[in-house]
Amino acid sequence: MTDRAPTSGPAIEAVGLVKTFGANRAVDGVDLTVEAGTVYGVLGPNGAGKTTSVKMLATLLRPDGGEARVFGHDVVREADTVRGLVSLTGQYASLDEDLTGQENLVLLGRLVGLTKRAARARAGQMLEAFSLVEAAGRQVKNYSGGMRRRLDIAASILNTPALLFLDEPTTGLDPRSRNQVWEIVRAIVAQGTTVLLTTQYLDEADQLAARIAVIDKGRVIAEGTKGELKASVGAGSVHLRLRDPEQRAEAEQVLALHLAAEVQLDPDPFALTARVDNGDGDRGAAERASQALAELARRGITVDTFSLGQPSLDEVFLALTDRKADPASAGVKEEAAA
Numbered sequence: 058m059t060d061r062a063p064t065s066g067p068a069i070e071a072v073g074l075v076k077t078f079g080a081n082r083a084v085d086g087v088d089l090t091v092e093a094g095t096v097y098g099v100l101g102p103n104g105a106g107k108t109t110s111v112k113m114l115a116t117l118l119r120p121d122g123g124e125a126r127v128f129g130h131d132v133v134r135e136a137d138t139v140r141g142l143v144s145l146t147g148q149y150a151s152l153d154e155d156l157t158g159q160e161n162l163v164l165l166g167r168l169v170g171l172t173k174r175a176a177r178a179r180a181g182q183m184l185e186a187f188s189l190v191e192a193a194g195r196q197v198k199n200y201s202g203g204m205r206r207r208l209d210i211a212a213s214i215l216n217t218p219a220l221l222f223l224d225e226p227t228t229g230l231d232p233r234s235r236n237q238v239w240e241i242v243r244a245i246v247a248q249g250t251t252v253l254l255t256t257q258y259l260d261e262a263d264q265l266a267a268r269i270a271v272i273d274k275g276r277v278i279a280e281g282t283k284g285e286l287k288a289s290v291g292a293g294s295v296h297l298r299l300r301d302p303e304q305r306a307e308a309e310q311v312l313a314l315h316l317a318a319e320v321q322l323d324p325d326p327f328a329l330t331a332r333v334d335n336g337d338g339d340r341g342a343a344e345r346a347s348q349a350l351a352e353l354a355r356r357g358i359t360v361d362t363f364s365l366g367q368p369s370l371d372e373v374f375l376a377l378t379d380r381k382a383d384p385a386s387a388g389v390k391e392e393a394a395a
C-alpha cells in the first residue's frame with residue numbers, strides 16, 4: 058500500500074503491459090499515461106487488444122508482463138484499492154435482463170455499498186439524468202440498444218468512480234444515441250471523473266478525448282493529442298462532382314488555389330478529388346473547402362455533389378503503417394475514385 062492520496066498523480070501509468078493467450082500476444086508491450094480529469098481515447102480495430110488492456114487496468118485480468126498503476130496504486134499488488142477507484146462499462150453489460158431498469162440500478166447501488174434508501178435515490182437521479190424515467194419500470198430485455206447502453210453507463214457511475222473505463226460505449230448505436238452517450242461522458246468528466254474510452258471510431262475519440270492512443274495488434278502505434286494525431290495522418294479528402302465536365306479544368310485551378318492541395322482528376326470526367334491538410338484543426342479544412350465552393354459558384358461552375366471526408370480509421374492505419382514501411386510516403390492512401 059502506498060500512502061499517496063487516491064487521486065494524486067496520473068490516473069493511469071502503464072509501462073510495457075503484456076497479455077498472452079496461448080501463442081497470441083493480445084497486448085504486446087503497451088505504455089499509457091492518462092492525466093487525471095481528462096478523457097483518454099484508445100482507438101483500434103477489432104482484436105487490437107483494447108478490451109484486454111482495459112481489463113488489466115481494471116484488475117479483471119492479471120498482466121503477464123509490465124506494470125500499471127491507477128492513481129499510484131499497482132493494479133496487481135494493490136488490486137483492492139484500485140477496484141475501489143475504478144468502474145468499468147464493458148462491451149458485455151452486467152445488467153439483469155429480467156429486472157427493470159430501476160431495479161437494476163437499485164441492486165447495483167446496493168452492491169457498491171449504498172444503503173437501500175441511498176440506492177433508490179441515486180437510481181432515481183440516474184434515470185432522470187439518462188432520460189430513462191419512462192422506461193424505468195420496464196424489463197431491460199425490452200430496452201433498445203441505446204437505452205441499454207445508457208443504463209449500463211448509469212450503473213457504472215452509481216458511486217462516482219475516480220476512473221471510469223468505457224469499452225466501446227457507442228458501438229452499434231444510431232447517431233442520436235451516440236450523441237446522448239457523448240453528452241453523458243462530458244457530464245461525467247465535468248464532475249471530475251477521469252475516463253478511458255475505447256472506440257473503433259476516430260470521430261468519437263475526436264469528439265471526446267484530449268489524447269488518443271492508436272493501438273493495433275497489441276501495440277501502441279501512435280499517441281498524442283488529437284491535433285497531433287490528425288496532423289500525422291493528414292486530413293480527409295474533398296470530393297466533388299460537376300454538372301458540366303467542360304468546367305473541370307477551371308474547377309481544378311480553383312480547388313488547387315483555395316485548398317492549397319494537389320487536385321486529382323478522377324476517371325469519372327465529372328469528378329475531382331483533393332487531399333486537404335487539417336492545418337490546425339478540422340475547421341481549417343472545412344473553411345477552405347467552403348471558400349473553394351463559393352469561388353466555384355461565383356464563376357458559374359455548378360457542383361452537383363460535394364463531400365469533405367474525415368480521415369477514416371482505415372486511413373489512419375494506412376498512413377501509420379505506410380510511414381513505418383517508407384518514411385518518404387507519409388500520405389493517406391486514396392480509395393480509387395469512382
Ligand SMILES: Nc1ncnc2c1ncn2[C@@H]1O[C@H](COP(=O)(O)OP(=O)(O)OP(=O)(O)O)[C@@H](O)[C@H]1O
Pocket residue numbers: 078081083101102103104105106107108109110148257
Ligand atoms: N479470454 C481470451 N482468450 C483467448 N483469447 C482472447 C481472450 N480475450 C481476448 N482474446 C484475443 O486477444 C486479442 C485482443 O482481443 P480484445 O478483445 O482485447 O480486442 P479489442 O481491441 O477489444 O477488439 P474489439 O474491438 O473487437 O472489442 C484478440 O485476438 C482476441 O481473440
Ligand SMILES: [Mg+2]
Pocket residue numbers: 107108109148224225
Ligand atoms: Mg473489445
